[in-house]
Amino acid sequence: MVTTLRQLLDELTDRAATRPTAATIEDVSGALTHLGRALSGLAEDGLTPGDSHRQRNVTALAAACTTAGRLWPPNGGPLTDLAGAAADLIGRDRSVMGRSHRWAVTVEVAEVADHCARLGRRLLPEAAAPELDVVRQLAATIERDAQVDPPTAAGSVVLDRLVPVPDRSSGEVTVLEAAAGLLAALDRAQQAGDLTLRDFRAAVAAAELTSRYAAVAAGMTGRDAGPLLVAGLAWQLAGRASMVFHDGRPGAPGDGGGVVASSQALVGALRNEVGASADIGEQHGQKTPADVAATVQQIASCLPVLADRLTMAVERWSRTGQLFANARDLPPMEAMPEDRIQAVIAGRHVRASGDDLDRLRQVVGRAADLSTGRADSLHRAVATQPVAQRHRTDRPDREAKMPGDSARLLSRAHVADRDSVRAQLLHAPRELPPSR
Structure with a gap:
């Protein structure tokens, strides 16, 4: 089935937001690991011409996702698989992305990370894994930045690139x-x-x-x-x-x-x-x-x-x-x-x-x-x-x-x-x- 990065991220968001019955914290952490990998690549390639709050926030979110993903051993699952496929697509397209493309993808990935971290919080006792709260806080910071400076329609085209x-x-x-x-x-x-x-x-x-x-x-x-x-x-x-x-x-x-x-x-x-x-x-x-x-x-x-x-x-x-x-x-x-x-x-x-x-x-x-x-x-x-x-x-x-x-x-x-x-x-x- 031909798909796009937008469809993969939408499916991942839907699954995390509806809290599937069989969802496990290991699956959530696996998804966050892959999302952290994607965000690390985007931050490494650069979201702004120089150092900026946006650049630092995305780097911090990538590190937070990676840290949260290491709390449990990888066990696989639908969330992990979808996030892995999305991260692979983002990595493959890094060579043809400009800053506007990277910003559009970053905003979408940050939103997905927020949904995954929220699902993780619901699967755990209230005081457990504060690392998930850090993911949510940093994702909210990027969302606020996106409200002030939204991704352009031209930058968002990379989300609709068909995968052969x-x-x-x-x-x-x-x-x-x-x-x-x-x-x-x-x-x-x-x-x-x-x-x-x-x-x-x-x-x-x-x-x-x-x-x-x-x-x-x-x-x-x-x-x-x-x-x-x-x-x-x-x-x-x-x-x-x-x-x-x-x-x-x-x-x-x-x-x-x-x-x-x-x-x-x-x-x-x-x-x-x-x-x-x-x-x-x-x-x-x-x-x-x-x-x-x-x-x-x-x-x-x-x-x-x-x-x-x-x-x-x-x-x-x-x-x-x-x-x-x-x-x-x-x-x-x-x-x-x-x-x-x-x-x-x-x-x-x-x-x-x-x-x-x-x-x-x-x-x-x-x-x-x-x-x-x-x-x-x-x-x-x-x-x-x-x-x-x-x-x-x-x-x-x-x-x-x-x-x-x-x-x-x-x-x-x-x-x-x-x-x-x-x-x-x-x-x-x-x-x-x-x-x-």
Whole structure:
């Protein structure tokens, strides 16, 4: 079953908050050990540019969780297993996390630690294990900090990163598996420093088509498809902006589990899942339109993760100068050097770096903002809930912690793009170009 870090933490919170009948203090302490491990890594990588109260509080909470976890011998159990899986995911993604991502994950992990420590207190005599009280106090300190400085929607995208499952022997993959495979392929390419412009365009096209199919699914259930159509247009513009550049690397016809093949697999799965249902106007297999819309909602929620990876690619190209473009197609410069002037006059291709990628950086950033805002809105929707929701007893409303950028971005997008959406976007989803 494909899952996300958010789902693992939600499940762990639900189990701890409802106090399962078979819960043991050994299971609670095992979970706290893993949560301490995760928090230690986040604190080590840094939550602020320098030493700060936030940095010290998280380091202290990590130490408190580790100390409480050592009070009883490890015995395993569902809480321990869930916390271990969550800590492993956090550790695996450390290389691609920035400070905003780490802060978002830290806030969630601190809340889970608080629930686990509270369950531990209920399982023990009142005066026993004061270490659990220390965990709760430090977790409350981080929660108060999060109320003052809540995690951003962009920082929270790492919580919705799909975890791919092992390769299946059967031919057909689900939409969630295909989306997880694409994100994994992007991660592999970036970690190897081998993300090509062709890979980038394939992923952008997959993001565009995902937005459009999500709009179709929304329409099937009577929900507003406008923001998803706007996001699709933004991704289309990002793909067009990338056409100015080339990297001199022809695509390999068979890239196996690479980004291009994974993008095609995602679009094929979406076409099979959404397109067929939309065409026949009735149940597709055993799934109703609401079921299909719920699945596609999960995929749309992963677009910010994909956008984050593509934004990182543009920033990397800006630093390394791996792309080339006709000098005439690049943005004007305030103090254009003589060799660039000559290249413009002659229409020569030059190495693009720094400000030369400003246009591409802006359009990808706009698509990322729209996708992030839409995903945040989908998470708050109550009409369709495809995954178990967080237990809300004794905790502030999550919406109060989220920034208001999403509504502002979507409102601005509606005003700016309404006419162009009507003229350009009310079409059937396009096919992803075949691999060359």
